[in-house]
Amino acid sequence: MLGASVLDDESEPAPPPKDVGLCRVTAALLYNLVLSFLQNGLTAIIVPQELSNFAPDKAALFTGILIGAGALINATSPIVGYFVDRAGRRPLLMFGAALVSGGVTLFIIGATSRSLPIYFTAYLVTQIGTVIMLTVFNAMVADLSASMPNKAGRISGIYGFYGLVGSMFSYVAAGILFPVSKKNHTVHFTISLLW
Amino acid sequence: MVTLLSNVALLAAVPPSPPRSAEALMSEVVEAPWHVRVRQVAGEWCGSEAYHPWRRVVLSRTLYYFGGGVFSGYILFFLIDRTDAKDPLSDMSVLAVLALSGSFLAAWPAGLLSDSFGSVACVLVAGVIMSAVYAIIPTLIHIEILFFVVPFYGAAQMCYNVADLAMITAALPNPDKRARDMGGWAAIENIGGALGGLISGAVITLTGSSDQTVNDIRDDDDDAGDDDNGGDRTVYTQVGYLSIFWPAALAVLVSALIVWPLSQHLRARTADASETESKKAEVKNAHDVRSNQLLDIPHDEF
Secondary structure (H helix, E strand, O other): OHHHHHHHOOOOOOOOOOOOOHHHHHHHHOHHHHHHHHHHHHHHHHHHHHHHHHOHHHHHHHHHHHHHHHHHHHHOHHHHHHHHHHHOHHHHHHHHHHHHHHHHHHHHHHHHHOOHHHHHHHHHHHHHHHHHHHHHHHHHHHHHHHHOHHHHHHHHHHHHHHHHHHHHHHHHHHHHHOOOOOOOOOHHHHHHHHO | OHHHHHHHHHHHHOOOOOOOOHHHHHHHHHOOOHHHHHHHHHHHHHHOHHHHHHHHHHHHHHHHHHHHHHHHHHHHHHHHHHOOOOOHHHHHHHHHHHHHHHHHHHHHHHHHHHHHHOHHHHHHHHHHHHHHHHHHHHHOOOHHHHHHHHHHHHHHHHHHHHHHHHHHHHHOOOHHHHHHHHHHHHHHHHHHHHHHHHHHHHHHHHHHEEEEEEOOOOOOOOOOOHHHHOOOEEEEOHHHHHHHHHHHHHHHHHHHHOOOOHHHHHHHHHHHHHHHHHHHHHHHHHHHHHHHHHHHOOHHHO
């Protein structure tokens, strides 16, 4: 009886709804900093410059091929998103992280052995991993925004802020701290340091 | 080590996915041919009424990146051809740093503004500012004015990006297909930028080619011959730059205006979502309180 009366008691005020803090969002999206660093610094600045060191005669052609391949891979993000919806965020995130890590390792091997095929493979693997991770991140932002609709702008702001900081770091690292040149072949050291 | 620590932190922060075997996933994938799925997705994206806000946001983003493609593709040529910049390459770096600084300072306030006044309003204001910048660029001669304007451009760009992301998250119609729909939204970035670069390249060649030529590559080495500095390119006229930057300005302005009708719709959807989340939390809390009360009852009273 007492149990039933407790269950039926509507006069007991419920505590205010718990709000998911932005700290968790910040932690989850911090990885975007690392990813932006990699995307902007490595694949947009260092790789084209390294290609001109590897193959001076065909650097423009190879850069064009890589940029085209990167754009094609980026265009597959709806397909990646389909799998992210089906398989869940976490498995695809781990898969993407594994690909990115593998790609970076291949970059180091390709740069030290000065092997163009390995370098190409490294670029493609890193791009695929990055697209998978970015798609998961976008889905995560949508999930978080859906659970906190009144803070969607701030979540987007945090996400954009981290991306920007990562990009700025990458430009400083690739342009000032570890510039690529014929004499100073530092790409593998840069990557090793960053990752 | 950084990767490892970041992965651990991230996996701790991401909620676990519902268990799903690889076999089940693959059976879903192979049960319908890919072209059927593509047609299904295209039908949803292009025809479904529920996807109307999503379509508008994606179209807006395409136009926005069209303008961005023109700006990023031709601003350096413009500095060399039309302004009084002594060292265009260095000035370009300064412009990039100033724009990034503006974006950096605007990132957090942009999120707050988007939450306070609505993402559509932020997109509109940012779009108008960027459109104004694109419109005045081809009329400039003194680079100092560009130095003054570019931080505002960077801030507006960040405001647009932040509000655009907030807007698309509110415009997603189906919670089970969020990643796929966000993927479609993200892929548009490349298409808009590529279209902007391609079309403006053809337009400026047709409308702005002159008899003069210029070499864009800086020659720091006095010993190097001119042959090492690559080929010369045509200098483009002001008419040429007007013919690409003004359409870019129009594209960005239209991109901001076409989402304006969504303002009420997205606000209502956000309010509904907030209410739903509050109710869910209330129910959960009430359930927790009652569970705790039940646990406090002595056994002999049952």
